[in-house]
Amino acid sequence: MLTYTERAKLCSNPTARRLLNLIDEKKTNLAIAVDVTTSKQLLEIAASLGSKICVLKTHIDIIEDFSPELTQALSELAKKYNFLLFEDRKFADIGNTVKLQYGEGIYRIADWSHIINAHTVPGFSIIEGLRQVGLDKDRGLLLLAEMSTAGNLAQGEYTTQSLELAKKYSDFVIGFITTRKLMDDPAFIYFTPGVNLSQNADSLGQRYVTPQTVIYENESDIIIVGRGIYEAPNPLEKAEEYQQAGWDAYQQRLQKNVSR
Numbered sequence: 001m002l003t004y005t006e007r008a009k010l011c012s013n014p015t016a017r018r019l020l021n022l023i024d025e026k027k028t029n030l031a032i033a034v035d036v037t038t039s040k041q042l043l044e045i046a047a048s049l050g051s052k053i054c055v056l057k058t059h060i061d062i063i064e065d066f067s068p069e070l071t072q073a074l075s076e077l078a079k080k081y082n083f084l085l086f087e088d089r090k091f092a093d094i095g096n097t098v099k100l101q102y103g104e105g106i107y108r109i110a111d112w113s114h115i116i117n118a119h120t121v122p123g124f125s126i127i128e129g130l131r132q133v134g135l136d137k138d139r140g141l142l143l144l145a146e147m148s149t150a151g152n153l154a155q156g157e158y159t160t161q162s163l164e165l166a167k168k169y170s171d172f173v174i175g176f177i178t179t180r181k182l183m184d185d186p187a188f189i190y191f192t193p194g195v196n197l198s199q200n201a202d203s204l205g206q207r208y209v210t211p212q213t214v215i216y217e218n219e220s221d222i223i224i225v226g227r228g229i230y231e232a233p234n235p236l237e238k239a240e241e242y243q244q245a246g247w248d249a250y251q252q253r254l255q256k257n258v259s260r
């Protein structure tokens, strides 16, 4: 098995390369999902946990006091602590509409978010629309090949066809939202949400597994943790715990493949 840094060399997309390199530099495959509703909370978490994470995932449309200063400040923190921003917008419309949603409007997602994601329901045109905006800005796209929720429909042929789309647009598609590794090509990066060390589920269909299951058993690359960290009494301590668990699982996986 290749290390993150070795895989970086195989990526044509600059965001993918940067991400894989910084994971090894910072020894963290932890992405935090910060689903809070004020700018103040979001910036406080970004500043206090920035050194522990490789990616900070936002839902920018849940911020009740949004202003462009927020994304400016987030970008500065991302630079200072060397993490990437991922707006979990889950684009799902026709090419022309997603182009506008990505590049225009209040949020101007393309101007600050290094990584975005999209459903593949519309087919190739959604990727082409986003790519027209994001490629020149060196952005990267994740496809939702699978989801974490109970009873979700992203499986079987849907997942298989999503992989085909990724291969076709591999200059812009850097990987997937998924529960597990899906392909042998080491240039694609797998992000897994639904990670929690102390719960199996929430009350609305979310399903949780541990960092060990995600990174070691399912051979994914990045754990996405939300409430497990930011709702803890001491989020910094919790972030360190998840960082360590994710990193230990990765080290074990490197060993597993050596001894095979």
Ligand code: 5BU
Pocket: 033, 034, 035, 059, 088, 144, 146, 147, 148, 149, 177, 193, 194, 195, 206, 224, 225, 226, 227, 228
């Ligand atoms: P949690 O608090 O760790 O359950 O948050 C999980 C985050 O990941 C949350 O922001 C979701 O929107 C996001 N997510 C997910 O949970 N499952 C999915 O399949 C996808 C995104 Br796609």
